[in-house]
Amino acid sequence: MDLWKNIVFSCRLFIFCLSLATALATSVASELQINGFGTVGAAASDDQSGYAYDIRNKINYYHDTKFGLNFSSRLGQKWSWASQLLVKRWVDDTFDDNKVKLDWALVSYHPWSDLSFRVGKQKLPLWLFSDYAEVGFLYPWVRPIQEVYGITPLNTITGASLNYIKQLGTVNFELNAVAGDSKVVEDRNGGIVLLANVKRAQLLTFSLIHENFLLKANLGKSDAVDVTQRTGSSSYVFPQLKYTFASLGAKVDYQTHFVWTEIVTTHVEHLSNMNGLYLSYGKKFGIFSPHITYARYWSHNYKSVRADTTTSTATTTVRVLSYVPERKNKQQSLILGLVTKITDRSNFKLEWQYIDADGYSRDTTERSTTTGGVTTTVTSHGNTKERGFFDAHPRGEVNLFSATINFIF
């Protein structure tokens, strides 16, 4: 099976590289700008539970490996377009599929120098670096911090956005407003597939940008999210949920010191509340940049009905109420990493992550039987341990080791 996956992955990579060569050849004769990025990685933990979908106690070469190709071009003075192709292990209902997909594609209109509009499929700048989370060369960790970036699979939106920039001395104030729809399919790898139709999502982003720091605040909501949770053959639908999210992040790069920090919160009406934060500090010593990060995630589900079925015979009525599991889930990590510069456009990252995942989940089912006007109710519970971002509860604290080579061109 692994051999077959390797063959399929290699073929797709070959086709991708062939496309790259063709595109590069084409660009010589046109104004098309072509850039790209890639990460080749390996990761393994000391536990058999899958972390962030599929990192287990066996070396995984797929999880962090990805390649992207970016195209952009001007269309006269005020118009331009850009798009990005991406090949990686997509975490959707075709879980092991490494096919090339259109990551985003948009057309921009710049009526004035400080204002622009964009239409198309675009990255949602949900958290501090959600819009370039695929490009490993641009941030210090092997992968985005799961305690924050693992909270929601929502990362692209099809719609329109407005971007306004006001220069205040050496600081730029930037306002970004995005609105649109999105469809999210996520395989949670524990036998649960999550499908979410996100409608009328709106996000406001305020940023203060300086050459040495970035301060970014996000506030967003979606009026209607239809969530379908499939577990085996059974399927639960949560229609028309309201989804709100907010975040505050900062990045400082001063002389040889760098700090990244972020706190985020999301709330799905009647379903769950999820929160995450991290604080990271690093220092540059020539080509070496060691860094240390503390991250924390905590969430809980609300007790609400997810299934209500009634069956009747001539004498008896049986009503079964199934509730969303009452759930408290938490995880915290300590990450020690080292980024080593290879060239101006490539680096090598080594990382050790110590993960402590905990919590519990409590299922509740009420079965009411009415016979001859008399109702008897039996309530049953099922308790399970929660698991952070693992697909099953790990045996204890987990050590995770990762290495990647990252490049852009």
Add this chain to the structure above:
Amino acid sequence: MNHFMTSIFLILTLQFTGVSSSLALADDSIFVIAGKNSSLPQITATDLKLIYLGQKSSLAGKPILIGQNESIQESFYATFTDKDMTAINQLWGIVIFTGKTDPPKNLKSDSEVIKFVNDDENAIGYVSKQPEGDSARVLAIQKSTTTTSK
């Protein structure tokens, strides 16, 4: 064996630190230019820094196109922005891979930069020598204080 390992270490160190690269442009000037018919104004060092760090995309209210001369870019960025090329590539990488604005057009030589700025009246670029005759307008001159690798 020890000599062999020491040699390997030295070669790797020289490769990583760029010491083996040839030195060029010491004490040379860098000329920031626009096309000969361009109406773009003279440019301050602060504005130039903001433009080439991706924080400013207009001059005198006009959206500008920027070109960069790959043969002297390390020296240019060190002189005007105090940042190394890794930091510059990361800053521009964010712009490029989020599709925010037009990235700088990579050009290979002074002559390509001169052609680029003359093709668009709102384009700027930088060259290592004073443009000959009226082939381009000089918007700023800065003495390069650093070395660069070729």
